[in-house]
Amino acid sequence: xxxxxxxxxxxxxxxxxxxxxxxxxxxxxxxxxxxxxxxxxxxxxxxxxxxxxxxxxxxxxxxxxxxxxxxxxxxxxxxxxxxxxxxxxxxxxxxxxxxxxxxxxxxxxxxxxxxxxxxxxxxxxxxxxxxxxxxxxxxxxxxxxxxxxxxxxxxxxxxxxxxxxxxxxxxxxxxx
Amino acid sequence: xxxxxxxxxxxxxxxxxxxxxxxxxxxxxxxxxxxxxxxxxxxxxxxxxxxxxxxxxxxxxxxxxxxxxxxxxxxxxxxxxxxxxxxxxxxxxxxxxxxxxxxxxxxxxxxxxxxxxxxxxxxxxxxxxxxxxxxxxxxxxxxxxxxxxxxxxxxxxxxxxxxxxxxxxxxxxxxx
Numbered sequence: 001x002x003x004x005x006x007x008x009x010x011x012x013x014x015x016x017x018x019x020x021x022x023x024x025x026x027x028x029x030x031x032x033x034x035x036x037x038x039x040x041x042x043x044x045x046x047x048x049x050x051x052x053x054x055x056x057x058x059x060x061x062x063x064x065x066x067x068x069x070x071x072x073x074x075x076x077x078x079x080x081x082x083x084x085x086x087x088x089x090x091x092x093x094x095x096x097x098x099x100x101x102x103x104x105x106x107x108x109x110x111x112x113x114x115x116x117x118x119x120x121x122x123x124x125x126x127x128x129x130x131x132x133x134x135x136x137x138x139x140x141x142x143x144x145x146x147x148x149x150x151x152x153x154x155x156x157x158x159x160x161x162x163x164x165x166x167x168x169x170x171x172x173x174x175x176x
Numbered sequence: 177x178x179x180x181x182x183x184x185x186x187x188x189x190x191x192x193x194x195x196x197x198x199x200x201x202x203x204x205x206x207x208x209x210x211x212x213x214x215x216x217x218x219x220x221x222x223x224x225x226x227x228x229x230x231x232x233x234x235x236x237x238x239x240x241x242x243x244x245x246x247x248x249x250x251x252x253x254x255x256x257x258x259x260x261x262x263x264x265x266x267x268x269x270x271x272x273x274x275x276x277x278x279x280x281x282x283x284x285x286x287x288x289x290x291x292x293x294x295x296x297x298x299x300x301x302x303x304x305x306x307x308x309x310x311x312x313x314x315x316x317x318x319x320x321x322x323x324x325x326x327x328x329x330x331x332x333x334x335x336x337x338x339x340x341x342x343x344x345x346x347x348x349x350x351x352x
Contacts (some may be wrong), residue, residue, distance in 0.1 A: 005181040010211045010281050029347060030339070034256035035186045039280060042297045046337050053345045077303065083344070092298050094297045096269055100276025104215060105186050107277075109286070112182035121218045121270045136344065142271065160213050161222050163206070166258070168227045168312065171205060 009111055016116025016155025017072055023153045024078040028113050032080065032149070035109035041098035045088045048102045049141060051134065053079040059134055063146060066130040067123040076148035080106060081134065083141040094143075099144045106147055116152030121145050185287055190332025192292025193248055199231075199325045200254040207326070217274035221264045222276045227310065229255040235310055239322060242306040243299040252324035256282060257310065259317040260262060275320045282323055288316050291348065292328030297321050332336035 033050055041047060052067030053059045055077060063079060064070035073079060082103060089095050103119060123130055123146050149162040164170075209226055217223060229235045231253060239255060240246035249255060258279060265271050279295060286293040299306055299322050304314030340346075 004288050006185045007207060007211060009284065010214050013214075015216065026347060031183060033339055033343070035183060037339055037342060038186050038189070040191065040283065040295055044287075044334065044336075046342070048342060049344055050339075050342055052347055054348060057348070066259045076264055091297075093272055093300065093320075096272035097276030097297070100273030101280035101283075102276075103208060103273065104277035104280045107216065108182055109186065112180050119216055121267075121273070124269065134178065140343075144269075160220075160222065163209055163213055163226075166213060166222070166224060166226050167209070168225055168317075171202060171228055172233070 001112050009108055014158050015113040015118040016152045016156050018079050019152040020152025020153045030107045032106050035105040036102040039102035039105050042094040043060050047088050047095045049083040049085050051081040063134040072148045077150035080147040082144050084144050103145055110149055117147050117149040119145055137148040187283055189287040190334050191294040191327045192332050193294050194329040195251050195326025196329045207283050208285045211281040215278035215281050218270040223264050223271045225259040225261050227257040238309040242302040248324045253326035256323040258320050262319050280290050286325055291325055293323050293325040295321055322326040
């Protein structure tokens, strides 16, 4: 299992918060969106909707004004705004989980393309104002997160709890 | 980008609902849990807790009694119960998204290991009874989903909406 590229990507991906000035290409943006699109969802309702904001667009400012991480928004080469389509919601808890699966697919795609990115969740503390500031109707759409993406200008680092702390009971050896 | 194994795994993974009688090994179970453990979470609070149920354990019955997909529960070689730890919740919407990211990492690991699996979300319609039936206190833990896993005995199939339907606005060409 040591050289499984999928397991390695999952294990090695880190949040990247500093980017070089190099642009992210349209092909890269499409590959990231395509990864999000293939996430699983309850009843296959695919509740995610996407908006991509690139440097210099007025919406970059609108995003920056609604988060304390304005410097990340201004430093990114592509901002992926992921919304929940309120009209296809069938169970809020499950739909939020599906959105999380979609975001994780996108982050793994970012990593797999040699790019870096970070999940900005703090910005949704300013819902629904941020959705309105982007020009959308908050009765139809709810911003779920923004991914800030670019070419990495740092190495990320992060830790996780050991598995033993996350298991409610030790794994049984069963028949082994 | 054609031969990127991570993008291919994301694109090719499908829900698998029929399994052979071959067991899933302890090493495979650990690799799947490890993938879940490396998901991102807000403030890195890692709200996921895991319980693995294997065939023949009394909890397999407890799960089967709380879902209309009892046949899937009984046919699986490993059942991954993923709970939210209510004591570390800091923002329910963000925590549910993180749990979704964790589940997607696990499903991608299942696929990458040559196994198959399906996300059972319907079972949480019977929360908190199912958490109690598993022997846990629903004031501390909330079941979020169960992944049924085994060696595939079918090819999965599924479709997704085209990207154009999911984009709120066409991608701008920017400087290309």
